Amino acid sequence: xxxxxxxxxxxxxxxxxxxxxxxxxxxxxxxxxxxxxxxxxxxxxxxxxxxxxxxxxxxxxxxxxxxxxxxxxxxxxxxxxxxxxxxxxxxxxxxxxxxxxxxxxxxxxxxxxxxxxxxxxxxxxxxxxxxxxxxxxxxxxxxxxxxxxxxxxxxxxxxxxxxxxxxxxxxxxxxxxxxxxxxxxxxxxxxxxxxxxxxxxxxxxxxxxxxxxxxxxxxxxxxxxxxxxxxxxxxxxxxxxxxxxxxxxxxxxxxxxxxxxxxxxxxxxxxxxxxxxxxxxxxxxxxxxxxxxxxxxxxxxxxxxxxxxxxxxxxxxxxxxxxxxxxxxxxxxxxxxxxxxxxxxxxxxxxxx
Amino acid sequence: xxxxxxxxxxxxxxxxxxxxxxxxxxxxxxxxxxxxxxxxxxxxxxxxxxxxxxxxxxxxxxxxxxxxxxxxxxxxxxxxxxxxxxxxxxxxxxxxxxxxxxxxxxxxxxxxxxxxxxxxxxxxxxxxxxxxxxxxxxxxxxxxxxxxxxxxxxxxxxxxxxxxxxxxxxxxxxxxxxxxxxxxxxxxxxxxxxxxxxxxxxxxxxxxxxxxxxxxxxxxxxxxxxxxxxxxxxxxxxxxxxxxxxxxxxxxxxxxxxxxxxxxxxxxxxxxxxxxxxxxxxxxxxxxxxxxxxxxxxxxxxxxxxxxxxxxxxxxxxxxxxxxxxxxxxxxxxxxxxxxxxxxxxxxxxxxx
Numbered sequence: 027x028x029x030x031x032x033x034x035x036x037x038x039x040x041x042x043x044x045x046x047x048x049x050x051x052x053x054x055x056x057x058x059x060x061x062x063x064x065x066x067x068x069x070x071x072x073x074x075x076x077x078x079x080x081x082x083x084x085x086x087x088x089x090x091x092x093x094x095x096x097x098x099x100x101x102x103x104x105x106x107x108x109x110x111x112x113x114x115x116x117x118x119x120x121x122x123x124x125x126x127x128x129x130x131x132x133x134x135x136x137x138x139x140x141x142x143x144x145x146x147x148x149x150x151x152x153x154x155x156x157x158x159x160x161x162x163x164x165x166x167x168x169x170x171x172x173x174x175x176x177x178x179x180x181x182x183x184x185x186x187x188x189x190x191x192x193x194x195x196x197x198x199x200x201x202x203x204x205x206x207x208x209x210x211x212x213x214x215x216x217x218x219x220x221x222x223x224x225x226x227x228x229x230x231x232x233x234x235x236x237x238x239x240x241x242x243x244x245x246x247x248x249x250x251x252x253x254x255x256x257x258x259x260x261x262x263x264x265x266x267x268x269x270x271x272x273x274x275x276x277x278x279x280x281x282x283x284x285x286x287x288x289x290x291x292x293x294x295x296x297x298x299x300x301x302x303x304x305x306x307x308x309x310x311x312x313x314x315x316x317x318x319x320x321x322x323x324x325x326x327x328x329x330x331x332x333x334x335x336x337x338x339x340x341x342x343x344x345x346x347x348x349x350x351x352x353x354x355x356x357x358x359x360x361x362x363x364x365x366x367x368x369x370x371x372x373x374x375x376x377x378x379x
Numbered sequence: 380x381x382x383x384x385x386x387x388x389x390x391x392x393x394x395x396x397x398x399x400x401x402x403x404x405x406x407x408x409x410x411x412x413x414x415x416x417x418x419x420x421x422x423x424x425x426x427x428x429x430x431x432x433x434x435x436x437x438x439x440x441x442x443x444x445x446x447x448x449x450x451x452x453x454x455x456x457x458x459x460x461x462x463x464x465x466x467x468x469x470x471x472x473x474x475x476x477x478x479x480x481x482x483x484x485x486x487x488x489x490x491x492x493x494x495x496x497x498x499x500x501x502x503x504x505x506x507x508x509x510x511x512x513x514x515x516x517x518x519x520x521x522x523x524x525x526x527x528x529x530x531x532x533x534x535x536x537x538x539x540x541x542x543x544x545x546x547x548x549x550x551x552x553x554x555x556x557x558x559x560x561x562x563x564x565x566x567x568x569x570x571x572x573x574x575x576x577x578x579x580x581x582x583x584x585x586x587x588x589x590x591x592x593x594x595x596x597x598x599x600x601x602x603x604x605x606x607x608x609x610x611x612x613x614x615x616x617x618x619x620x621x622x623x624x625x626x627x628x629x630x631x632x633x634x635x636x637x638x639x640x641x642x643x644x645x646x647x648x649x650x651x652x653x654x655x656x657x658x659x660x661x662x663x664x665x666x667x668x669x670x671x672x673x674x675x676x677x678x679x680x681x682x683x684x685x686x687x688x689x690x691x692x693x694x695x696x697x698x699x700x701x702x703x704x705x706x707x708x709x710x711x712x713x714x715x716x717x718x719x720x721x722x723x724x725x726x727x728x729x730x731x732x
Contacts, residue, residue, distance in 0.1 A: 301657065308644065
């Protein structure tokens, strides 16, 4: 079993089929856990990290979590494969840069979950779902957590809850996030208002690739910052029933405003995106994300009907550098990569020569 | 007879059918003349300019120059019509801004010639031809000059030749120019070398709309600066047999270099231009000139075959503000004009809904 198998199609989170997928690409719930009796990763010895790794692997790979689980040691993993895992949101950029034999990730081959070992915490268990499916994602991550906990003793304090390397995760150790596509709020300029409002209620707003990344393609990750003093159910419920529906409503209002007040400008963006994606012979990765965003908006508003949402969602992923190179079968740099990207997109959009 | 008749198609100079029209859009020869016994325009009284105007009109409109000649007084002329004449290169921008009842232009309705009265000189007689046709243009302008001279006494000095308001025109009073399309020299960056070389041999290099204008659409006007101490034939011959063929050769070399060494980049430019021109819902005038330039290059190199050169040449003109408004039948500003421009272009390129 290799990573090759998961390259050429989209993971679960980009199927584009989940509830409210016109605005919400994916839901994600992750738990931070540490083993009792060991120091946190940053303070541990190599010997200790190796022991943590072994214990976790035994439990993760024992067949109880899923039918097929892929175990990837990050130091042995080729650079392009690490990058691929980042692009698919299965590991963090920090984890990909690991220079430590005791770092690894376990991925179920349907890509519904990934478990990073020895990232910031001993275990980071994450479940990804398409559209708004936070309750479902929590149920699954909780099930995985329970299976692992049967054999491994977690660091837990009666007063604080789960103990984690960074204080922002102490308590539930849970982070809930949704990936939102907010092109209309961006076009109307209201996105900054939404960002400020989100921050005011202690939510983090990030770009496509998490911490420190830009919101290319008008894709925004919104997640909770507070993990202490509230139950998982409270956090989930507020997110699913208040925060997410409100942002969806704002985006929908902005889309309607564009349709009613600036339909020509809107169509101009949409049709230029379609035109360039189907005709350009070279495309940069950032330009593509912007164009795919406008095209996705056009499809969601029914302005363009020659392509479906799933194809666009897949292209968000397949046009990224590591995916392109995996599909191509060899390394591509600079102009050659931009050319390969344009070819792939023309082919997938049915516009190849 | 009104200006409306000349709006919807291209003038002679943009027919795109003349010799070497792959690089040279048009040839132009103009003569500067002043009437003896009157001060130059800038030093004349209004009374004197009116008398000059009358004498010139009588001679220009007496039926000997062409079958149909249109006489346009610029103060009475609506703003949009003045702008139209500028866009068609029938009057200068300076002449269009005239606030003087004694300023006018005579235009033959086939647009092979225009005669400005009381611009910088009393008379500016210009002939425009498609492609490289300098000898033919000179023959025609000379014929017109002779007819006018039969009845009007020109200011002439045995020592200096024809006397003109600006010393740069003294002597022959002749300016020879060609409008060149040099997209490949622009893309390879060699255009600056050509500009410097042209200046070294005392040629002026200007943009699409003459003095002080930018080279939008990669269109460059090259003209002689020297009018004194050399005969018309010497100037013409050097221009037609040395200067123009050399620049054409440079451009052709650059086109071949692009084809052989950077064909993907070249096709990217060409197909993006085609894509945006046929799909955008709003287009600015400068963007259109750049896109039309790349499209024209693509057609000339045989990379794109769905449109002909004449259509593209016409669009260079018809997409300009005054032309758009004349075709539309009413004033258009800002977003509405950009929308009208995109519609016109989609229609003319056969891509309308």
